[in-house]
Amino acid sequence: MTTMTDTSLREFKMPDVGEGLTEAEILKWYVQPGDTVTDGQVVCEVETAKAAVELPIPYDGVVRSLHFPEGTTVGVGTSIIAVDVSGGAAPAPAEEAAPAKPAAEPRPAEPAPAKPQGRKPVLVGYGVAESSTKRRPRKGVPPVAAPVEDTLYGATALQPVQGELNGHGPNGATAPRPLAKPPVRKLAKDLGVDLTTVTPSGPDGIITREDVHAAVAPPKTPEPAVTAPAAPVAPAAAPAPVVSYDGARETRVPVKGVRKATAAAMVGSAFTAPHVTEFVTVDVTRTVKLVEELKQDKDMQGLRVNPLLLIAKALLVAIKRNPDINASWDEAAQEIVVKHYVNLGIAAATPRGLIVPNIKDAHAKTLPQLAESLGELVSTAKEGRTSPAAMQGGTVTITNVGVFGIDTGTPILNPGESAILAVGAIKPQPWVHKGKVKPRQVTTLALSFDHRLVDGELGSKVLADVAAILEQPKRLITWA
Known part of the structure; x- marks a missing residue:
């Protein structure tokens, strides 16, 4: 990346578009070098671990350069686009910026600095930043390290030739910090693995999840991997099996973005909260009739009216x-946190994976207001425009598996929530009604809950109440 010294250049950095996000993937650029942009104009679309988000530029100017191509994952705080805000034409090529170098030339008494061997990029948030200004080592000092001007902190940091220190401190006083992404560091902490003892196998010396898992394996496992290359002729050292991949018969899809975050959340929830699931089959014929009547009501015109709306209201x-x-379970404080508001989550299948945006303060909404919020939530999710804020703070969730023709399921709780209701397909079935077997509209409900804070009695009462309301929708009035 070209070092920008012109004060008319503005570097737009990848913002934190959610709470605690560390990186985002650039999905699409809407501008190219030479294009004119205005304050608030969307310049690119990025995908975080939670949603796809459009990024607006915060100033007027002419695009000088795009620092990363589409499909690149960039750390938060990293510059992604340079904009000339002077209002003039783009400057000449980089040669014209070279006169800044002669200032460092008239020092013939000092030897040229040792050239770093294979300088490697540093992860965002670790190590020193790149700079175009480098000092020469003094005479008599072994060329083990060359001081580099730290442009991030405005101080001089030590850059070893054979590798980079990732800790901070004067003259590299701190111990080298292994390169690893936050999820890998958390995995190592959970497994009790010291990252300084792990041998990295990732690009540029980055420690991967596989390296951490290998570190907790029995000590005999890594020995053949070390000795096999040194003595390939040894009969006891069998070669590692080669995994073949036929592109015509298999397709490999990288796990990233929303799908990766969903997978991690579901694994964490399934192995943290003790799940209990209860089921009930209910006659919802009257609810189906009420839906048809509401569609004709003038107060509901233009709104999304379907069985899910009444199921949400019943819950x-x-x-x-x-x-x-x-409620939710606070593990650190060993407390049950009862919420006096309901942010109702609705699971939505999108091209990028399953997401669960929620309707804020759903408990305070009237039926028309709930219908309007539900319609906006579904439309935004299908368009892939759900914001990270819309997926935070949920308290209880509904997942409608019935739209896929499924009778029911055992849903997994969203992290931080105590209950999730699964709604199965509504279809005609023989049912005993007023002493006679008649075809009725029937569905099966499944309620999963966290058994640490919800016992069988409480879970059963909630599920029974939902079923009773759907069987007799007039209870929406008498019980509300």
């Missing part, structure tokens, strides 16, 4: 009658 009423179900 909100059940929570009002049994407020302890709307």
